[in-house]
Amino acid sequence: MRRGRSLPYVFLGPTLGILIVLALVPTIYAINISLQNRTLSAPNADYVWFANYLALFSDARFLNALWVSFKWEIISVTATMVTGLAIGIAMFEAASPRMRNILCVLFIIPVLLPRVCAAFVWKFAFHPLYGALTWPVRELTGITPDILSTPLGALLAVAFVDVWQWGLFFAVIILKLLESLPPQPLEAARIDRATRFEIHRFVTLPMLKAPLISLLLVKAIESLRSFDLVYVMTRGGPGISTETLDMYAYSQGFIEAGKISYASSMAVIMMVLTIVTFTFTWKRLNR
Amino acid sequence: MAIVECRAIRKVYGALEVMRDFDLKVDDHEFVVFLGPSGCGKSTMLRMIAGLEEISGGELLIGGARMNDRDPGDRGIAMVFQNYALYPHMSVRENITFGLERSGVGKAAIDDRLVPVVEALGLGVYLARKPAELSGGQQQRVAIARAMIKTPEVFLFDEPLSNLDAKLRGSLRVEIARLHRDLKTTSIYVTHDQLEAMTLADRIVLMKDGRIEQMGTPEEIYQAPATVFAAGFIGTPNMNFLQLQLTEEWLGDNLVKFAAPGGIRQGEVTVGIRPGSFRVSEEAQAFRGTVERNEFHGETRLISLKNERHEINISVPAHIRPAIGEVLGVEVASSDIHVFDPGTGLRLN
Structure with a gap:
């Protein structure tokens, strides 16, 4: 059996090697920088150890960014899953096979669009004067809605674009998952007097628990990386109401102050929080 | 318990007519077996009785009431499927009681009804397990228990033993016969296995190409087959x-x-x-x-x-x-x- 032992390492080796170079080295470098007082404007730096971290917790803008990131994560993941499930189940129940194919193609198009394009398209649609969405509102009511300039409206508008891209795509995946289920348990449930809603509530969705959890985690990870969407649509505004952690770290590190060590300490905190949260969620959901 | 009546039942898929003028009356307490080669329409007929397949023409009556447009859950039937069709994420207990919970039966009443059913099928030790942890024979037993606990008017069996190995098939067949002797519920059983049909049936309905080829007790069909097909199929x-x-x-x-x-x-x-x-x-x-x-x-x-x-x-x-x-x-x-x-x-x- 000695011969078989080395095979896993042969397959894992190259992947692990690339991961170490691409992920581990920058991570260690970032942790190292976060313990210094390096800025982009000065060539030298000293170790200040945990001063950056301590400063973060009295930085109101950082705490706001943490809260915005948390809200963003909850809103975008929940809305995407609910939309995906609702539309997926609706297609499964009501659409003919031909109709399903047409809808699936249409629903995949948004996610194929690069984030930045989608963000620009919708930013324009929300424009108070030229927007395709605001125009009918203005014609009907006479007021000029500027959704992106109100704190709540801006967050919801960005979430809407996220759901438009991912919720519809998830609907397609969920429809395909439903179609892949064996039909007999569903028939048995009909004979057991379950209503259409109850069949999904008690039979199909529990049967799809594992893939749905995977989808949820994929979306949660994807939502963490929505820098480009937020950056194009609101730049964190109005004010700091849509400024997520990565937006704030970016502006501290590159745009406003060039405090690269300070920004790195934020990145490290974000990484730790993410690892803890995801490990916890993964274990919890897979129980 | 009830009489099942099929009056001139017809089934079409698009332009293809697979069944025409299917007339049958299954008496109270009777055990009727639909027997025939694959593709003869026996499963389609059973699924129409169950309400899982639309009836294109004719009338279906159970207990004297017209059933054509009723939901499967409202027909007073229970069905056992060839591949068990258990709910994979539920325990054996939840599988068996799911139907009663959906019909709004109280917790205490469910517990009372569960005991004799579990005992009759010897499932006591498996109640907390998931279907995947059971053998095929045990899974089909759970499916039979799930059907039994609803005390239906009519039992429908769709090739329930076809996925089991020969020895298990024999013992479960005997068990189904014993259950029918005790419960006396009107039963319709679909199979392509003539041994199952001969041993279980009060009456065999031999089918071919969507028509009834011959109907009668196992002895009648064996001793006086009405057609060359019946003679060649049985025995x-x-x-x-x-x-x-x-x-x-x-x-x-x-x-x-x-x-x-x-x-x-x-x-x-x-x-x-x-x-x-x-x-x-x-x-x-x-x-x-x-x-x-x-x-x-x-x-x-x-x-x-x-x-x-x-x-x-x-x-x-x-x-x-x-x-x-x-x-x-x-x-x-x-x-x-x-x-x-x-x-x-x-x-x-």
């Missing part, structure tokens, strides 16, 4: 068929001569004789042929005899051991000869 080993001439005193041709059964029109006929009806004897002249094949089946031996035109299989006690190539003579009582019209395939005697 193992298969019946022998010969194309012969019928005259006033004999049935045969220049090689074969059987005593003619009386009261039938003369001329060209199809003759069916079961392998077990032949008697081997030295002086027999009815059919003489050389032994082509000799298969040992345990208590009996299946021998093929061949002459210049015909080949027949005969079943003889195992102690008769003819050599290959040996010439044997056999004869048949005229009461064991089934005569059919070669054109229509209908029985003549």
Whole structure:
């Protein structure tokens, strides 16, 4: 059996090697920088150890960014899953096979669009004067809605674009998952007097628990990386109401102050929080 | 418990008509088996009774009420599927009680009803397990328990034993027969296995191409098959068929001569004789042929005899051991000869 032992390492080796170079080295470098007082404007730096971290917790803008990131994560993941499930189940129940194919193609198009394009398209649609969405509102009511300039409206508008891209795509995946289920348990449930809603509530969705959890985690990870969407649509505004952690770290590190060590300490905190949260969620959901 | 009535039921898929004028009345307490080769429409018929398949025409009545447009849950039926169709994420207990919970039966009442069902099927130790942790036979037992606990008017079985191995199939078949004896619920059972049909059925409905070929008790169908198809489908080993001439005193041709059964029109006929009806004897002249094949089946031996035109299989006690190539003579009582019209395939005697 000695011969078989080395095979896993042969397959894992190259992947692990690339991961170490691409992920581990920058991570260690970032942790190292976060313990210094390096800025982009000065060539030298000293170790200040945990001063950056301590400063973060009295930085109101950082705490706001943490809260915005948390809200963003909850809103975008929940809305995407609910939309995906609702539309997926609706297609499964009501659409003919031909109709399903047409809808699936249409629903995949948004996610194929690069984030930045989608963000620009919708930013324009929300424009108070030229927007395709605001125009009918203005014609009907006479007021000029500027959704992106109100704190709540801006967050919801960005979430809407996220759901438009991912919720519809998830609907397609969920429809395909439903179609892949064996039909007999569903028939048995009909004979057991379950209503259409109850069949999904008690039979199909529990049967799809594992893939749905995977989808949820994929979306949660994807939502963490929505820098480009937020950056194009609101730049964190109005004010700091849509400024997520990565937006704030970016502006501290590159745009406003060039405090690269300070920004790195934020990145490290974000990484730790993410690892803890995801490990916890993964274990919890897979129980 | 209820009477199931099918009145001129029809089924079409697009332009294709797969079933026409299906008339059947299943009496209270009766155990009816739909038997037929695959694709004969027996499962489709059962699924129409269950409400899982739309009825294109005609009327379905259960307990006197029209069922055509009712949901499967409101027909008073319970069904056992070929691949068990258990809910994989639920425990055995939850699988069994799911239907009662959906119909709004109280917790205490569910517990009361669960006990005898679990006991009858010997599922006590498995209640907390998931279906994937059970063998096929145990899974099908859970499916039967799930159907039983609802105390339905009618039990529907869709090839429930086809996925099990031969030995388990035998024991579960006996169990289904015992349950029916105790519960006496009207049952409709679909199978392609004639042994299951013969042993379980009060009445067999033999189907072919969406039509009822013959209906009757297992004995009636075995002893007096109405058509060539019924004769060939029922009985193992298969019946022998010969194309012969019928005259006033004999049935045969220049090689074969059987005593003619009386009261039938003369001329060209199809003759069916079961392998077990032949008697081997030295002086027999009815059919003489050389032994082509000799298969040992345990208590009996299946021998093929061949002459210049015909080949027949005969079943003889195992102690008769003819050599290959040996010439044997056999004869048949005229009461064991089934005569059919070669054109229509209908029985003549």
